[in-house]
Amino acid sequence: xxxxxxxxxxxxxxxxxxYSVIAxxxxxxxxxxxxxxxxxxxxxxxxxxxxxxAGVLVYLLVNDHYEVQFVYEVTxxxxxxxxxxxxxxxxxxxxxxxxxxxxSAFTSLVTLRKWERDREFLPWVIVVxxxxxAFFLGMNVFFENPFAxxxxxxxxxISAFTLQPAxxxxxxxxxxxxxxxxxxxxxxxxHPPMLYLGxxxxxxxxxxAIAALVTGRTDxxxxxxxxxxxxxxxxxxxxxxxxxxxxxxxxxxxxxYWGWDPVxxxxxxxxxxxxxxxxxxxxxxxxxxxxxxxxxLIILTYDLVIFGTFLTRSGVLSSVHxxxxxxxxxxxxxxxxxxxxxxxxxxxxxxxMLKSETQMTSMLSREALFLLNNLxxxxxxxxxxxxxxxxxxxxxxxxxxxxxxxxxxxxxxxxLFAALMLLMGVAPLxxxxxxxxxxxxxxxxxxxxxxxxxxxxxxLTYTQNVIALIGFFLVALVMLVTLYEYGRGALARQxxxxxxxxxxxxxxxxxxxxxxxxxxxxxxxxxMAIGILGIxxxxxxxxxxxxxxxSLELSGYTIKYREVASWDNPDAGVNYTRAVVEVYDRNGNLxxxxxxxxxxxxxxxxxxxxxxxxxxxxDEVYVLLIDWEPxxxxxxxFKIFVNPLVNWLWLGSLLFLVGVITAAWPDKDPERVxxxxxxxxxxxxxxx
Amino acid sequence: MKMNKFVIGxxxxxxxxxxxxxxxxxxTSEYFLTIDELKAKDSDVTGRNxxxxxxxxxxxxxxxxxxxxxxxxxxxxxxxxxxxxxxxGLAEALHQAVLDPTRARLKxxxxxxxxxxxxxxAQAIVTGKLGEDGIFYADELLLKCPTxxxxxxxxxxxxx
Numbered sequence: 001x002x003x004x005x006x007x008x009x010x011x012x013x014x015x016x017x018x019y020s021v022i023a024x025x026x027x028x029x030x031x032x033x034x035x036x037x038x039x040x041x042x043x044x045x046x047x048x049x050x051x052x053x054a055g056v057l058v059y060l061l062v063n064d065h066y067e068v069q070f071v072y073e074v075t076x077x078x079x080x081x082x083x084x085x086x087x088x089x090x091x092x093x094x095x096x097x098x099x100x101x102x103x104s105a106f107t108s109l110v111t112l113r114k115w116e117r118d119r120e121f122l123p124w125v126i127v128v129x130x131x132x133x134a135f136f137l138g139m140n141v142f143f144e145n146p147f148a149x150x151x152x153x154x155x156x157x158i159s160a161f162t163l164q165p166a167x168x169x170x171x172x173x174x175x176x177x178x179x180x181x182x183x184x185x186x187x188x189x190x191h192p193p194m195l196y197l198g199x200x201x202x203x204x205x206x207x208x209a210i211a212a213l214v215t216g217r218t219d220x221x222x223x224x225x226x227x228x229x230x231x232x233x234x235x236x237x238x239x240x241x242x243x244x245x246x247x248x249x250x251x252x253x254x255x256x257y258w259g260w261d262p263v264x265x266x267x268x269x270x271x272x273x274x275x276x277x278x279x280x281x282x283x284x285x286x287x288x289x290x291x292x293x294x295x296x297l298i299i300l301t302y303d304l305v306i307f308g309t310f311l312t313r314s315g316v317l318s319s320v321h322x323x324x325x326x327x328x329x330x331x332x333x334x335x336x337x338x339x340x341x342x343x344x345x346x347x348x349x350x351x352x353m354l355k356s357e358t359q360m361t362s363m364l365s366r367e368a369l370f371l372l373n374n375l376x377x378x379x380x381x382x383x384x385x386x387x388x389x390x391x392x393x394x395x396x397x398x399x400x401x402x403x404x405x406x407x408x409x410x411x412x413x414x415x416l417f418a419a420l421m422l423l424m425g426v427a428p429l430x431x432x433x434x435x436x437x438x439x440x441x442x443x444x445x446x447x448x449x450x451x452x453x454x455x456x457x458x459x460l461t462y463t464q465n466v467i468a469l470i471g472f473f474l475v476a477l478v479m480l481v482t483l484y485e486y487g488r489g490a491l492a493r494q495x496x497x498x499x500x501x502x503x504x505x506x507x508x509x510x511x512x513x514x515x516x517x518x519x520x521x522x523x524x525x526x527x528m529a530i531g532i533l534g535i536x537x538x539x540x541x542x543x544x545x546x547x548x549x550x551s552l553e554l555s556g557y558t559i560k561y562r563e564v565a566s567w568d569n570p571d572a573g574v575n576y577t578r579a580v581v582e583v584y585d586r587n588g589n590l591x592x593x594x595x596x597x598x599x600x601x602x603x604x605x606x607x608x609x610x611x612x613x614x615x616x617x618x619d620e621v622y623v624l625l626i627d628w629e630p631x632x633x634x635x636x637x638f639k640i641f642v643n644p645l646v647n648w649l650w651l652g653s654l655l656f657l658v659g660v661i662t663a664a665w666p667d668k669d670p671e672r673v674x675x676x677x678x679x680x681x682x683x684x685x686x687x688x
Numbered sequence: 689m690k691m692n693k694f695v696i697g698x699x700x701x702x703x704x705x706x707x708x709x710x711x712x713x714x715x716t717s718e719y720f721l722t723i724d725e726l727k728a729k730d731s732d733v734t735g736r737n738x739x740x741x742x743x744x745x746x747x748x749x750x751x752x753x754x755x756x757x758x759x760x761x762x763x764x765x766x767x768x769x770x771x772x773x774x775x776x777g778l779a780e781a782l783h784q785a786v787l788d789p790t791r792a793r794l795k796x797x798x799x800x801x802x803x804x805x806x807x808x809x810a811q812a813i814v815t816g817k818l819g820e821d822g823i824f825y826a827d828e829l830l831l832k833c834p835t836x837x838x839x840x841x842x843x844x845x846x847x848x
Contacts, residue, residue: 182804182805360694363693363694363697368694368697371694372697372701375698375701375702376701379701379704379705379708382705382709383705383708383709383712386709386713390713390717391720394717400719401719401720401721401767402717402718402719402720403717403718403720403739404712404713404716404717404718405716405718405739405815405828407712407715407716408712408713408715408716408717411708411711411712411715411716412708412709412712413708415704415708416705416708543756545753545754605807606804606805606807607804608804609801609804624801626753626756626801626802627751627753627802635753635754637753637754637756639756639800639801
């Protein structure tokens with residue numbers, strides 16, 4: 001049977017991953033290069049094998065093989081083809097397979113690179129990649145088999161088994177349970193793969209870090225090799241987080257984008273350590289400092305990635321407390337514990353080799369500010385971690401479970417985020433090695449004055465909210481500093497090279513893409529901050545039950561109710577109810593029509609509320625259809641939000657993509673350019 | 689001497705983070721109670737920030753779209769994961785909870801759009817305060833359907 005074939009191939013892939021771990025380690029330790037080479041080939045084999053496994057699973061999903069438990073649980077006949085395919089990662093067993101499949105693609109890519117200069121890393125990268133992959137594949141093989149089939153035993157019970165039990169017959173339901181309608185949204189379809197791409201690609205820098213520790217080649221070579229991996233990993237992880245937020249904003253119907261849910265926090269924590277890592281590796285490259293710290297950061301990121309993978313896809317878990325309920329929970333914790341202890345033990349073993357080459361002397365030097373940036377990121381991480389485990393701690397010590405919610409996170413993290421913004425404004429102006437209040441002050445006062453002016457104008461025209469004004473001041477400061485730095489470079493280039501301003505901008509960015517990509521990312525963060533300040537501080541809402549032709553008013557907008565219609569779509573198994581409302585501005589100009597909807601999915605008996613959204617840079621009018629009378633259309637209830645500035649958040653995330661891609665775009669010949677870039681940086685740091 | 693100022697600086701940041709966590713925890717933490725625990729404490733916890741979890745009883749859901757007022761009752765579900773496991777998992781525990789008329793029940797009032805996931809046998813996690821009248825006034829309403837992603841076996845079959 002095709003499902004059994006899929007399971008067989010999965011098993012072979014699992015064995016291949018295990019073999020590559022053992023052969024690589026044994027071959028390297030006993031100086032047998034032929035074994036290492038065979039390990040490399042076994043590793044290369046996992047990707048085609050897992051692609052075949054995944055192909056079988058997708059075949060079963062698309063062809064309605066409901067005797068397979070996983071297919072039964074995540075698809076139904078009424079689902080369109082693309083949803084049946086993407087149902088691959090719609091449940092736990094499938095998403096674990098998806099994880100392994102990505103992992104095998106990345107480790108294959110890595111083992112295919114040119115290894116001449118870094119031969120000694122290869123076996124250990126295979127070992128780390130192989131162990132990680134074997135762990136996930138083992139989960140699939142032993143606990144979460146996506147190919148398990150439903151069998152009815154003689155006593156009438158129906159359960160899923162990998163092998164047919166005695167005295168049982170195959171049980172084929174005529175239709176599946178289908179994907180929850182709330183998850184049938186483009187954001188929710190791309191969100192998990194993005195998050196997973198980010199998660200999985202962080203394994204590669206970790207593998208190189210471990211290889212560096214094992215081989216004792218603890219210079220910054222491992223960082224240089226994995227720099228682009230790290231950036232891409234970070235890009236995907238960030239995109240995954242933003243898409244998740246956008247999904248919540250569009251689907252969950254409370255006009256918010258982030259709820260500090262444990263699952264969200266689990267995806268956010270590796271982002272925090274990853275972001276700290278991206279910053280602090282620059283100090284190691286330039287000044288030879290923070291070596292222990294960088295190792296620790298990438299190890300933490302790796303283990304938070306494993307933790308996040310477990311949390312984000314285990315569905316029913318509502319709190320830390322229920323981890324242990326799942327069969328695979330304890331195994332995940334054991335794996336995290338073992339990798340963490342082993343990795344930290346390696347750092348201690350190589351402690352002396354990781355000593356800093358230079359000393360930090362000045363509190364305001366660039367490296368000291370980078371250190372502060374790292375401490376702040378760690379501070380936010382600790383807040384998040386505390387929030388997640390607090391119920392456990394409180395119950396342990398007081399016997400009473402006490403939890404914290406969004407207000408805790410908002411209160412505890414916002415000063416830290418504000419401090420990070422201040423650093424973002426000041427740090428690019430400070431000098432490496434030595435910087436004083438005087439030199440820094442001379443560089444900062446002009447942008448600070450500009451930001452103060454902007455804030456004063458906003459105070460007179462837009463808002464008197466003190467927190468908002470502090471926020472806008474920081475945003476203005478960072479933007480002015482960043483644009484000033486960018487503009488100064490471009491103007492200098494314009495003068496010296498005789499280029500026009502646009503070409504100068506372009507070439508400037510091209511010459512030092514990491515630096516200017518970083519500036520674009522800082523700018524994008526500020527756009528996002530504007531959006532967050534807007535929706536967090538200025539969101540207003542109203543609701544009302546009105547008849548056709550009546551209108552509601554909110555924050556200068558008039559929302560006029562035009563009509564409502566309801567119809568069935570039997571093919572999709574959905575009933576749609578759609579209202580038409582018109583939105584007018586203060587002067588009575590029509591801004592547009594909105595179509596808030598309420599869909600009802602028959603198979604799952606699940607309603608789904610879809611907002612009508614009118615977007616502009618100033619505000620977003622967000623209208624929900626709450627309730628309506630089928631017979632008498634005289635009273636329909638709407639809930640309306642006006643979310644000021646929120647679209648800056650989405651715009652910022654687009655600019656963010658541009659920034660990361662700028663910084664991470666591959667050079668023509670990565671090896672050669674890396675070397676040259678390294679030299680150039682030494683020169684510039686010497687010049688600083 | 690040189691390193692001292694960095695140590696002091698680091699300690700200051702650490703102190704600030706600890707202070708933020710401590711003060712925010714103190715200001716915003718909520719007791720997480722089962723309904724039995726809530727009934728036992730009753731007046732002790734009236735007016736405090738609370739979070740309560742229970743199984744939604746479908747028949748009791750009432751929604752007044754004019755005022756967006758949602759009322760429903762939830763039945764006691766054990767808080768201890770081991771007890772939930774004994775009952776055969778969360779879905780089964782929720783099912784048992786709504787079937788059993790002897791279970792303690794709590795009336796919830798919430799003002800806002802009716803959540804799409806509110807249905808019979810969903811797990812409701814409500815945050816808010818217990819009123820003098822014994823009704824729980826929720827500011828936040830979180831719903832989990834254990835059947836959202838996966839369930840071990842089809843409905844017509846007994847669990848193993």
